Amino acid sequence: MPSVYNWQLGRAMPYPYEQASPKEQFAFVININRCIGCQTCTMACKSTWTFAKGQEHMWWTNVETKPYGGYPHHWDVRILDLLEQANPGAQRWNGKPGDDPHRPYGQFSGKTVFEAPQMVARGSQPNLVLGYLPTDEEWNAPNRFEDHPPHGPSKPMDFGAGTELNGDKKHETWFYYLARLCNHCSYPACLAACPRNAIYKRPEDGIVLIDQQECRGYRKCVEACPYKKSMYRGTTRTSEKCIACYPRVEGNDPECGGAPMETRCMAACIGQVRMQGLVKVGPDSTWIEDRHNPLYYLVHVARVALPLYPQFGTEPNGFYIPPRWVPTKFLEQMFGPGVQAAVERYRNPDRELLAVLQLFRRSNQIIARYEIQEGRKVYQTSVNGRQFEMYDDTIIAYNRLGKEMFRTKVEEPVHVRPAAHANSI
Ligand code: SF4
Ligand code: SF4
Numbered sequence: 373m374p375s376v377y378n379w380q381l382g383r384a385m386p387y388p389y390e391q392a393s394p395k396e397q398f399a400f401v402i403n404i405n406r407c408i409g410c411q412t413c414t415m416a417c418k419s420t421w422t423f424a425k426g427q428e429h430m431w432w433t434n435v436e437t438k439p440y441g442g443y444p445h446h447w448d449v450r451i452l453d454l455l456e457q458a459n460p461g462a463q464r465w466n467g468k469p470g471d472d473p474h475r476p477y478g479q480f481s482g483k484t485v486f487e488a489p490q491m492v493a494r495g496s497q498p499n500l501v502l503g504y505l506p507t508d509e510e511w512n513a514p515n516r517f518e519d520h521p522p523h524g525p526s527k528p529m530d531f532g533a534g535t536e537l538n539g540d541k542k543h544e545t546w547f548y549y550l551a552r553l554c555n556h557c558s559y560p561a562c563l564a565a566c567p568r569n570a571i572y573k574r575p576e577d578g579i580v581l582i583d584q585q586e587c588r589g590y591r592k593c594v595e596a597c598p599y600k601k602s603m604y605r606g607t608t609r610t611s612e613k614c615i616a617c618y619p620r621v622e623g624n625d626p627e628c629g630g631a632p633m634e635t636r637c638m639a640a641c642i643g644q645v646r647m648q649g650l651v652k653v654g655p656d657s658t659w660i661e662d663r664h665n666p667l668y669y670l671v672h673v674a675r676v677a678l679p680l681y682p683q684f685g686t687e688p689n690g691f692y693i694p695p696r697w698v699p700t701k702f703l704e705q706m707f708g709p710g711v712q713a714a715v716e717r718y719r720n721p722d723r724e725l726l727a728v729l730q731l732f733r734r735s736n737q738i739i740a741r742y743e744i745q746e747g748r749k750v751y752q753t754s755v756n757g758r759q760f761e762m763y764d765d766t767i768i769a770y771n772r773l774g775k776e777m778f779r780t781k782v783e784e785p786v787h788v789r790p791a792a793h794a795n796s797i
Contacts (some may be wrong), residue, residue: 376559377656378484380682380708382467382475386486388500392656397578398556398616399689400638401670401677405718406697407644409518409549411435416640417553421615426572426607429511432614433637434552438549439702440517443724447600448681451485452705454502455683458488463683469710470693473672474658477682478710479524484685485561485598501565501596511603519547548695551646553637554660555680555688556580558657562613565596577650578689579616580641587611598684608745621650623772631771632738644733650740650772657687665739666731668690674712674725678707720758726782727767728753735777739769750783 373386376670414434423428434443442448445603456464459482467478485502556573563571570586571593573579582593582602589609593602602613617635619625625633633639637649649667650662662668670677670691679689694703694711696719717725727744734793747764754760764783 373539377658378559378685378687379474379656379658380477380679380687381685382483384480385685386485387559388486391656392575393558393650393653393655394573394575394578396576397558397652397653398648399651399667399691400646401667401691401693402551403645403693403729404548404550405693406643406645407435407549407551409435409437410642411515411641412640413551413637414647416636417614420636421616422612426605427612429514429603430603430612431514432601432603433551434514435551436515436548437518438550440521440558441515444506444600446510446518447511448706450504451502451598451684454504455483455485457489458502459483465709469675469713473661476675477678477710478671479613480683482683485596486559486564486684486685494743499565501561503512503561503565503595503598505591505595510584519659535568546697546699548698550598550692552601552680553690554580555599555615555686555690556616557689558653558687561596561598561684561686562593562602565592567592575762577618577621578653578758579614579618579621581615581618582611582613583761584610584612592612598686599688629739629773631773631775633736634738641733647732647739649738656729664743666739666742667730670729674717674728675710676718676725680711681706682708720755723761723763723765726762727765729779730767730782731769734780735769737771737777739777740772741770743768743770747781786796
């Protein structure tokens, strides 16, 4: 089997196809700390793409409450369990997270879904990817355990006495919202498993699509995708998945004047937690330095945004700013070894990070580049024993066409209504 380079694992790994990186890659960052679980993103996607017959259970984007929620039910626990069975006690990371964009999280020495296919749950048929096919029941009730644990709301989600909580006071009860969509992986497991070559990754933007003419509904992609983001439709007998709102990303929406636009789920986000973009990638899939692309900055410079379950091996292009209040061990399983440092940086943001965080959801268009104009110091304090200073910097966003999209400030302006108009609209 050919060997490809996976920068998230910090090493090469087997993959059924030769390395072939797109020119640019669709990617996104979601700030879990600010998600309010309103499901506006979920409904924006549903009402755009999956409102027809046979698509009732299709939630291309969904928001689940961790640790107990998941759609399909317990998708991540099930695949983690299969990997553990395939490689007992050895799913480990070595080395330390660092600056090298070829190996920012150290090296994963365990097995990926491409390295443990012998554990496939379906019969004796040879398979290329470790996976399982969820039951019909597991595709029911997409938002089970929202805001409450399975054993009743009175029981705390307690992960053991003395659980270390990133330096914050221990909370006995915690949960967080995990907004998910297809990660348009660099090494898609869905594509690797398709016996009809019906799944392809676009060379221009890395978006992964299923050719509906070619698909015969064998559901190999549904079985293989470790994130369970390929879904079967009984009425057409084909599989379907998130299409990354590609007409918008191509700049075809009449609203955007030819500039790439963000997907529906990103643009609709009420909590202003989602940012989508296009990043430049090299021939070995590592990101080419693009210092002032906000996604490059958040993932490779500030290193506050981390991939979702990088150990699966598909090199997902969805990145998350992990929540501050959750035990590190739990987060490390989900986002890899960079968690502790990411949470620390987010809790004590430096001047540039604070400015870049203001870019989330000020526009529907994809931000290609930002610039910061320095402003005066407006505030200082100490956070957990560390000095924190806030400057009223102005941050300017440009689109792909080099046009200024907007400028915004770190300090939110305060408008005081004149006394004559108090209580009037
Ligand atoms: S998340 Fe799943 S469906 Fe999406 S590209 Fe990756 S493997 Fe394929
Ligand atoms: S719209 Fe935004 S805030 Fe609301 S659930 Fe989705 S990601 Fe979270």
